[in-house]
Amino acid sequence: GHPPAPAASQVGTTCGYCGVGCALIVHTSSGCIDQITPDRAGPVNRGHACVKGRFAYAFATSGDRLTTPLIRRGERLEPVGWDEALRLVAERLKGVVDRHGPDAVAAICSARATNEENYLMQKLMRAVIGTNNVDNCSRICHAPSAAGLTAAFGLAGGTNPAEDIERADCILVAGANPTEAHPVIGARILQQALSGAGLIVIDPRRTTLAKIANVHLAGAPGSNVAIFNGLARVMLEHGWVDADFLARRAAGLDALREQLAWFTPQRVADVSGVAPDALLAAARLYATAMFPSIIYGLGVTEHTHGTDGVRTLANLAILRGAVGTGRGGGVNPLRGQNNVQGASDMGALPDQLPGYQPVADPRAQARCEQVWGCGLPARPGLRIPDMFDAALDGRLRALWVFGENIAQTDPDSSHVRAALDACEFVVCQEIFLTDTALAADVVLPGASFLEKDGTFVNFDRRFQRVRSALAPPGLARTDFHIIASVALALGADLGCPTPADALDECGRVAPLFAGISHSRLDRDGPLHWPCRSPDDPGQARLHLDSFATPDGRAQLAARPWLPPGELPDSRYPFVLITGRRLAHYNAGTMTRRTPNLLLSPHETLDVHPADARTLGFGEGDRVEVRSRRGALTATARLTTDVSVGQVFLAFHFPEVATNVLTSAAVDEATSCPEYKITAVCLRPC
Numbered sequence: 226g227h228p229p230a231p232a233a234s235q236v237g238t239t240c241g242y243c244g245v246g247c248a249l250i251v252h253t254s255s256g257c258i259d260q261i262t263p264d265r266a267g268p269v270n271r272g273h274a275c276v277k278g279r280f281a282y283a284f285a286t287s288g289d290r291l292t293t294p295l296i297r298r299g300e301r302l303e304p305v306g307w308d309e310a311l312r313l314v315a316e317r318l319k320g321v322v323d324r325h326g327p328d329a330v331a332a333i334c335s336a337r338a339t340n341e342e343n344y345l346m347q348k349l350m351r352a353v354i355g356t357n358n359v360d361n362c363s364r365i366c367h368a369p370s371a372a373g374l375t376a377a378f379g380l381a382g383g384t385n386p387a388e389d390i391e392r393a394d395c396i397l398v399a400g401a402n403p404t405e406a407h408p409v410i411g412a413r414i415l416q417q418a419l420s421g422a423g424l425i426v427i428d429p430r431r432t433t434l435a436k437i438a439n440v441h442l443a444g445a446p447g448s449n450v451a452i453f454n455g456l457a458r459v460m461l462e463h464g465w466v467d468a469d470f471l472a473r474r475a476a477g478l479d480a481l482r483e484q485l486a487w488f489t490p491q492r493v494a495d496v497s498g499v500a501p502d503a504l505l506a507a508a509r510l511y512a513t514a515m516f517p518s519i520i521y522g523l524g525v526t527e528h529t530h531g532t533d534g535v536r537t538l539a540n541l542a543i544l545r546g547a548v549g550t551g552r553g554g555g556v557n558p559l560r561g562q563n564n565v566q567g568a569s570d571m572g573a574l575p576d577q578l579p580g581y582q583p584v585a586d587p588r589a590q591a592r593c594e595q596v597w598g599c600g601l602p603a604r605p606g607l608r609i610p611d612m613f614d615a616a617l618d619g620r621l622r623a624l625w626v627f628g629e630n631i632a633q634t635d636p637d638s639s640h641v642r643a644a645l646d647a648c649e650f651v652v653c654q655e656i657f658l659t660d661t662a663l664a665a666d667v668v669l670p671g672a673s674f675l676e677k678d679g680t681f682v683n684f685d686r687r688f689q690r691v692r693s694a695l696a697p698p699g700l701a702r703t704d705f706h707i708i709a710s711v712a713l714a715l716g717a718d719l720g721c722p723t724p725a726d727a728l729d730e731c732g733r734v735a736p737l738f739a740g741i742s743h744s745r746l747d748r749d750g751p752l753h754w755p756c757r758s759p760d761d762p763g764q765a766r767l768h769l770d771s772f773a774t775p776d777g778r779a780q781l782a783a784r785p786w787l788p789p790g791e792l793p794d795s796r797y798p799f800v801l802i803t804g805r806r807l808a809h810y811n812a813g814t815m816t817r818r819t820p821n822l823l824l825s826p827h828e829t830l831d832v833h834p835a836d837a838r839t840l841g842f843g844e845g846d847r848v849e850v851r852s853r854r855g856a857l858t859a860t861a862r863l864t865t866d867v868s869v870g871q872v873f874l875a876f877h878f879p880e881v882a883t884n885v886l887t888s889a890a891v892d893e894a895t896s897c898p899e900y901k902i903t904a905v906c907l908r909p910c
């Protein structure tokens with residue numbers, strides 16, 4: 226059974242939607258939610274919440290929640306008890322390991338689930354199955370942030386807390402639309418700009434923030450590295466840099482200068498369409514501010530050169546000396562999902578153990594082996610896109626998908642579905658019968674964030690408590706309970722009876738989190754990592770004395786601009802950009818089952834009126850969108866928020882299966898897909 230719902234009618238928890246990490250109070254009576262209110266004591270939201278966190282909770286009590294395990298019998302998924310489902314999962318996983326070895330099994334962890342659940346899942350895969358084939362959806366969103374920020378500063382997290390937005394006298398927002406995707410942070414940026422801070426937006430679309438920005442650089446999709454390098458060159462040419470900081474705390478200036486010789490304002494304009502005077506204005510505004518802050522999103526990372534985008538964006542903060550100073554500023558990625566930072570922190574990565582320790586590092590390995598009491602594989606495992614390729618060529622036989630609807634959210638959906646079909650055995654752990662669950666052999670009914678106990682880590686590295694306000698419906702179990710049960714069915718005890726025990730154990734294997742525990746969070750409130758001991762207050766601002774790089778210096782990156790993986794041509798002349806809308810969240814599995822559906826009942830294709838006129842369709846007309854991989858139809862919405870030659874779609878609705886269009890081209894460093902550029906053609910239906 227699952228833990229009983231608490232008797233208290235008000236439970237403090239953390240929002241399970243985006244990575245802002247708003248503190249919420251869930252008001253319940255008789256086991257039902259009456260309302261959710263934002264917590265005034267929440268350090269990130271301070272009494273605010275958006276239309277998702279505050280109102281979109283009806284999904285938890287939706288009549289179509291999964292309430293019992295399901296097993297495939299022919300074409301049908303049939304309800305069974307837990308014993309039968311767990312026995313089957315264990316038998317099939319063991320069978321694959323016996324016949325093909327441990328690396329024929331892989332797991333995709335969940336950025337929606339708690340840290341403790343992700344910790345347990347990666348431990349099961351490594352310590353029980355014996356493979357590093359474990360990854361999470363940061364692979365398809367912010368893996369370039371982890372790689373780029375680690376290379377630049379030495380740690381895979383944003384450098385400054387949300388509070389520093391209020392210290393900033395200039396905010397540079399690149400490739401992010403926080404007004405819709407991270408509304409509480411979007412509102413804070415807007416307020417800061419309205420109170421006089423400079424605002425620079427680098428985005429191909431005219432987002433809400435772009436419309437009020439002092440400078441909007443609407444560069445062509447795929448031109449980020451050229452723009453960031455162009456800004457760096459202007460800053461150096463005008464002496465708008467912190468020479469003392471560069472001399473004391475940075476490395477790589479000579480190589481950068483050499484690289485920047487190519488990036489004349491005219492060349493940057495040729496690549497990006499950004500006029501030289503706009504580039505100059507943006508560079509001046511950023512570099513002459515006292516406390517300039519950089520906030521960026523998936524428009525920087527989801528490119529074939531996404532890691533280069535992060536590195537060259539970080540260059541600006543290093544040149545300006547606006548990182549690691551304690552005065553604000555910094556370089557901060559807006560994480561998409563509630564716990565995408567935490568899933569990576571917990572080691573749900575194929576090459577890193579908990580706390581970003583390389584799997585082949587003998588000291589980290591020894592620490593885990595000692596605590597876990599077993600030998601561990603040292604060879605890095607498969608990344609998510611590689612899992613699909615491995616399934617198609619027979620190297621991967623069994624896939625466990627935990628709380629991710631990969632059939633809808635991952636790029637080139639036909640490829641993903643073919644990979645799922647090619648696996649001998651697919652387990653899906655979910656709260657609804659998603660497209661991915663429908664393709665599984667066994668479906669295990671999990672719990673929503675409102676029904677579980679643990680922690681999330683938000684976008685600014687803050688561990689916050691998640692507390693159960695409801696019991697999971699029917700036979701559904703918390704994911705923590707499910708993972709532990711599968712381990713027991715495989716003959717292994719994962720050794721963490723409760724989520725609090727799991728976080729304590731994580732602190733023993735990962736020094737970055739050694740000082741964080743449920744009891745401390747309950748007593749003292751949220752804590753930022755690194756937090757290395759019970760009396761360490763945690764570090765809201767990173768790199769104050771020295772950067773965590775091998776030489777202690779911030780590393781400037783000399784990177785060329787390279788064209789994107791996919792370009793428009795005469796057959797596919799438009800560029801499709803994908804992203805999110807205010808009322809919905811990711812695959813829409815949760816928000817479409819709430820009143821938010823009334824606010825935004827279907828997806829639209831955003832297209833510039835001039836393009837619609839040329840092609841002969843109008844507002845509300847149905848339009849076929851076709852890429853080199855697939856086609857869909859959507860209703861046109863005419864708006865100048867997109868430029869001529871560009872269109873926009875979100876991916877919240879399965880009936881507008883946006884990812885049948887997107888390509889499998891990936892960032893060369895991290896395998897993050899190029900969601901932001903797909904060449905398409907349009908045709909009125």
Ligand code: SF4
Nearest residue numbers: 240242243247275278
């Ligand atoms: Fe939840 Fe994000 Fe909205 Fe805050 S901004 S309430 S974390 S969805």
